[in-house]
Amino acid sequence: GDWSSDVCSSDLIIYAKDRKPVLEKNVLGGQGTETEWAVFDYKAVDAPKNCSLFMEVEYPPGTGTGYHQHHGAGEIYYILSGKGRYNDNGTEVILGPGDSAVSYDGQSHCMTNDG
Secondary structure, three states: OOHHHHEEOOEEOOOHHHOOEEEEEOHHHOOOEEEEEEOOOOOOOOOOOOOOOOEEEEOOOOOEEEEEEOOOOOEEEEOOOOOEEEEEOOEEEEEOOOOEEEEOOOOEEEEEOOO
16 A cells, blocks of 8 residues: 555556545534545645645534635535535535535635534
């Protein structure tokens, strides 16, 4: 799993077996502990402009990210499984498998797994 050993020419290849889970508590004022798997190490590569992270996140029931505003970058959620309550600038919707949500620079949002 050394990130640099997976670089081939100008492309970055990261194998699923090399991804390591990280537990994060009370993210941005949210509740509980979520598990995150970085899809790539954006600090170790020349990431695209305004790209600050790209990861898979698991929200166990009763957990979520706190309501926050983006500055200088946006964020995209893509739901793999389960359902979650997504607050998009004050409007709440339920998202499920295959749904996605975009939060642009300057917008606010949060995601919660109500169980």
